[in-house]
Structures are given as structure tokens and as C-alpha cells.
Amino acid sequence: MISLKSENRDLESLSNLFYKRIKDKIELKIEDNKAVLNTFVTDKTNKPFGDFLEKEIKDLITLSLDDLIIKFKDELHDLCENNYQTINKKYTPFKKALNSVLFYEAQYSWKAYQTAIEIDVNTCVYCNRTYITTVGDDSKKFVRGDFDHFMPKSTYPYLRFSFFNLIPCCVICNRNAKKAKETSIENNIYPYKEGFDNNTVFTFLPNNYKDIIGKGKPVVDFLFLGTDEHNKKAKKNIKLFRLKEQYSIHSQELNDIINKRRVFSDSYLKDLQNSYPKLLNNFEDAYLLAFGKEFDLVKDENRPLSKLTRDIADELGIIKNKYD
Structure with missing residues (x-):
């Protein structure tokens, strides 16, 4: 387990750069889906969810995972748990709208290759066994590492596009070992915070x-x-x-x-x-x-x-x- 904290890596600047790249598109996505999202309200403050996203989207993308959990878990957890579902192999309107806003799967749009280049880690953060060096770019794709959702997007869909929830890693660790198993800052080594180090x-x-x-x-x-x-x-x-x-x-x-x-x-x-x-x-x-x-x-x-x-x-x- 490698720590991504380094004097040579300004994580705050990288998260803001990530947000800047998607800002215009994500704001349009919120506007397009606001009518559907506003039929749902947040857990604590009972705010229309579309309006809430419009106001809080930058923090949802750029805040550290610790701060995200403190700020948003009580506000959004039950809302997502109750409505972010697939029924008869079809997404509920809530899930469809939220996935549209947090368009993680459209990796060409948020430039996953460029993001990997900016984070600039050559080996899998989870195992340090495998190279995940990026070769190519978003227009001429060849190979790059995976991005694992440290807190799984199936359980925490509001974190599916949060920079500090995306861990650069190898295919073996992400798709074969971890899959959708749940990890947390409280129970696991979280690479943006610590590694195995000398402990x-x-x-x-x-x-x-x-x-x-x-x-x-x-x-x-x-x-x-x-x-x-x-x-x-x-x-x-x-x-x-x-x-x-x-x-x-x-x-x-x-x-x-x-x-x-x-x-x-x-x-x-x-x-x-x-x-x-x-x-x-x-x-x-x-x-x-x-x-x-x-x-x-x-x-x-x-x-x-x-x-x-x-x-x-x-x-x-x-x-x-x-x-x-």
C-alpha cells in the first residue's frame, strides 16, 4: 500500500484542476436533470436535491474524503439508499438522473488519461506489484491504470465522481480482488491519507x-x-x-x-x-x-x-x- 501524499504532488491543486475540466459539463447536466432531482429532498435540511447539487457540486468533487463524509453523509445517505436502485433491470428516475450528472462512466469526457497523467503514479497504489504507467492520451488511447472507488459508488453514489474517492490502481486489485467490496477510512488504509509506510x-x-x-x-x-x-x-x-x-x-x-x-x-x-x-x-x-x-x-x-x-x-x- 503506497501513500499518495507526497511533497511532489499537490493533491488540492489536482482536485481543483479535475473539477475545472468538468465544471461546464457537469453544470449543464445538473440543469438538464434538475426537474427530476428536485422531486427528491435531502435528508436533514429537506432541500430540493437538484438545487442542493447545484450549490454543492464543487465540494462534492474536490473536498477530501474525510470532509465529504462529515458534510454530506447525513444529508444524502438515506436519500440515495432509498432511491438509487435498479428495478426490473431498469434504473429508477433518481438513479438515471444522478448518473447523468455524475458522469463517471463517460471517461472520455472527464479525460481519464489526463487525470492519470496528472496524478503521476507508476505502480499500483494497492499492491506495488504492477506498473500502471499511462501510455497514450484521451485522443489516442493505449493503456492506463484503473480508478477504483475507495468507497464504492454502488453504496455511495454521490461520491462516484469525487476526486479523492478515485484510487489509481491495477486491474487485478480493482476488478479481481476488491470489486464492489466496501472499504472505509475507519477500517482500511486509505491511500490519500496513509500507506503501509514503515508500520x-x-x-x-x-x-x-x-x-x-x-x-x-x-x-x-x-x-x-x-x-x-x-x-x-x-x-x-x-x-x-x-x-x-x-x-x-x-x-x-x-x-x-x-x-x-x-x-x-x-x-x-x-x-x-x-x-x-x-x-x-x-x-x-x-x-x-x-x-x-x-x-x-x-x-x-x-x-x-x-x-x-x-x-x-x-x-x-x-x-x-x-x-x-
Whole structure:
């Protein structure tokens, strides 16, 4: 689990840019559907829903998920639960109108490729196993990652177009593992707020001698070093995204790290840096040369398996002299 919080990523500006791109169209959609939506009223203040959307739409798109829940859940939850339905394979008028206003499925209109480029994360936020680098653009589509609704749009349809509810991820995590299963800020690691960081780390469990010498199939597992709250959330995410199973296919990569420990001395990376000072400016450069992965936690999003590699290398003592 990678955190999308980064000093190099201005999330507030990105959410406003996202809204600016859809502002004119979404306002027209509200106007077109207002008559239908105004036949429904909000839960607490009994405001016509179309008028309410017209006033609050920017916040619905751009506010952080915490703020959205505080501001809108009591006002909209029952309204949507009671009316956002499919009956006899047909959308109710409410569902049809709300989907028209929050036109997530029309991804060409809100430029999903451009949004992925702006968020600029190269690996799946949920698993850090798979590249989700965007190739192409909205006019010449080729490949990009999925966007998962962290709080599912089937349960929270008013969040179906909220920027901070859209998580860039891989197809496996989104469509095969998570699907429409419900997650929440209270119960799960939420990538716009936190990641596994150094509170949940990879470890490996050797079953035999071959596993110890890097020629077997050691089991990937996790250590939980954070608060009780963080550990509970992390365990739920590991189960939900089947991370132990997903990482079980990477026994060869794990063996490579174990084999490097057998070859490297404790000071190998520092010696490598000292031997090539013009090529390797710092410890991170030496680590990248040796492992082909990122050393800095905040750069895990750049290369798959960076966290696995660093955590196991740290456990084996390969990088224990990094601060000497």
C-alpha cells in the first residue's frame, strides 16, 4: 500500500484542476436533470436535491474524503439508499438522473488519461506489484491504470465522481480482488491519507534449507509495527487485496535478494559508493545499482516491488550501514 501524499504532488491543486475540466459539463447536466432531482429532498435540511447539487457540486468533487463524509453523509445517505436502485433491470428516475450528472462512466469526457497523467503514479497504489504507467492520451488511447472507488459508488453514489474517492490502481486489485467490496477510512488504509509506510513491513518465512540459501520458495508475510489502529487497517487491506497470495508468485525476486545477502558484505553498498564516487552520488544511487529498486519510501510508487525489496534487504542486514 503506497501513500499518495507526497511533497511532489499537490493533491488540492489536482482536485481543483479535475473539477475545472468538468465544471461546464457537469453544470449543464445538473440543469438538464434538475426537474427530476428536485422531486427528491435531502435528508436533514429537506432541500430540493437538484438545487442542493447545484450549490454543492464543487465540494462534492474536490473536498477530501474525510470532509465529504462529515458534510454530506447525513444529508444524502438515506436519500440515495432509498432511491438509487435498479428495478426490473431498469434504473429508477433518481438513479438515471444522478448518473447523468455524475458522469463517471463517460471517461472520455472527464479525460481519464489526463487525470492519470496528472496524478503521476507508476505502480499500483494497492499492491506495488504492477506498473500502471499511462501510455497514450484521451485522443489516442493505449493503456492506463484503473480508478477504483475507495468507497464504492454502488453504496455511495454521490461520491462516484469525487476526486479523492478515485484510487489509481491495477486491474487485478480493482476488478479481481476488491470489486464492489466496501472499504472505509475507519477500517482500511486509505491511500490519500496513509500507506503501509514503515508500520507494516514485508518479511519472509523459510520452510527449509533451500529457502534460506535462496533456492526455494520462501513464504512472504508481514510484520505489523504500527499502532493497533494502523495494524488492524493493514491486516484488512492485506486480506482484501490478497497480498500474500499476490506476492507468493515473486519467490524468484525474493531469492535474488537472499542470494545478494550471501554475496554482499555488510558494508558492500557503502564500499560500492566509495569505489565509484563520480557515478554514485549517495547511498540511494548504490542501492539502485545493486537492486534496481527505489530506496526512498516516498519513491516506491516509481518501481514495482520496491517496498518488498527494501524491507527484506533491511531484514537481512544488507542496508544496515546506510547511515554510517
